Amino acid sequence: MPEITLLVLDADPPPRLGALTGRVRVLHADEQTLAAQLPHADVLLVWDFLSDAVRRAWPGDGPRPRWVHTASAGVDHLVCPELAASDTVVTNARGIFDQPIAEYVAGLVLAFAKDLPGTLELQRQRRWRHRETMRLAGTRAVVIGSGPIGRAIGHTLSALGVKVALTGRTARGQVHGPEDLPLLLTRADWVICAAPLTDTTRGMFNARMLGAMQPSARFINVGRGALVIENDLVEAVRNRWIAGAALDVFAREPIPPESPLWDVPDLIVSPHMSGDTIGWRDDLGAQFLELYELWAAGKQLPNVVDKKRGYVPQHD
């Protein structure tokens, strides 16, 4: 019998785990059974990264997994104070989503600059209406979040000629601290949120922040929904404080059909998919296997989350 018990919290089963057959006892949990199973697991793989069941089911001081890995970049759904205080190691899927999300953001930025939504709407109406559009090169972006995703967004936009400023929790190297954000906001054509959800960042995009933006600017959120006060954003777009916005993440997901978010003019709504390119589940499975082999061999794990801060600290 394998000595190691791997508990997988999942809706759809993850690919690739077959590679562990015979070496690891793999058990599956759902939101109902998780609390009963957690004390008997050595490792927890949080495959259903939209669930916050771990926060609720975490056993506190009792027996618990020594290692928790989440198939997501954010850990806000996962880390409760008891888990933060424990010696359990938490790792994330750092690296998998960077380039896909950067491409997705570049696509949104170009769609706004070239008025692609307007073109598609006019096409529906069979109307030929020439418009002048925006030149992207030379515009200014501020990216909030200086982790791998924020930096990939910065690189990609820079490659398109955009002048990019990155902001993080503290100023370091090329990264601006939060004290620079108010001024950067007033100058930006693109305000892009790729920050982790922490006690500090929750609700940071409120009426005051959005009101500081230029009327011609657009706001894009690929971080977490709760970073934004959604009612304030709807007001900002409806009242033309800003020219438009795109949200890929929401305080409550999925957003229900009756949500007012669906039909705000110049607000693009997408179903939390910015990082999910074809093959992403396979990539996440392969990444977990790689980390598992390191863990089983007693080696240092990469992607270790600072549980108090709520993200993987930068080392460069």
Added chain:
Amino acid sequence: MPEITLLVLDADPPPRLGALTGRVRVLHADEQTLAAQLPHADVLLVWDFLSDAVRRAWPGDGPRPRWVHTASAGVDHLVCPELAASDTVVTNARGIFDQPIAEYVAGLVLAFAKDLPGTLELQRQRRWRHRETMRLAGTRAVVIGSGPIGRAIGHTLSALGVKVALTGRTARGQVHGPEDLPLLLTRADWVICAAPLTDTTRGMFNARMLGAMQPSARFINVGRGALVIENDLVEAVRNRWIAGAALDVFAREPIPPESPLWDVPDLIVSPHMSGDTIGWRDDLGAQFLELYELWAAGKQLPNVVDKKRGYVPQHD
């Protein structure tokens, strides 16, 4: 009285010509009056670049402008055999449209890769439907047309991680000759047409060429409409020979409301605007003034079109 007569063929008057006041007699022509005015002009500025009136009104062996400048990249609407055989110099707006069109193409490519049209349609239906999308980096593009616009498209897509092959009239340096196109077509995810319209290129994208593409590939035309057999393209998209297309130019512009092009699924139709960023008319006016000063001083003009070939030859 100024000795030089500048005739301007225009629908809307061009900006910036006020700088010539007192030095140049500026006359305006429309399609009806052009033939009568051409023999008395030293310089013709073709500001209405959609008109083919110059082809029809060109005076042959009679008195005629010594220099013709067109506020466009293409000269297909302009150069008739008699003009090609004459010693009249033709220049174009080379350089103005390169970067805007490259951005526009990058926006279309990303919109296809990330299924932005699908997202906007689902939003209209208030439906949350997660999809996996395409990773752009690592895909392959072939750009037909190795002039400044084709090269700008190549640079921009390369910056996004796309593997780009450029094809031109003849192989030279990094540019492939037409003999490589069939094989390149079968491997490309993106086939982008930015070629000039000449006797050689007219109708080149027919059923055979489109049929050689991968079923997952998309075709984008920002060159001239007549490069494509539109009925063949509609068939190719409707019958899923290819996954989609975007046309910014058409054999007949504007396309009428009853055109079948408007409502082909996965075909994006835009009104010949890919190069027209805010301020473009001003840029075109400034470029003409710059060329005018060189011409008036008897200096060598840049952007001189090879009238037989139908474009400005590369010198690098």
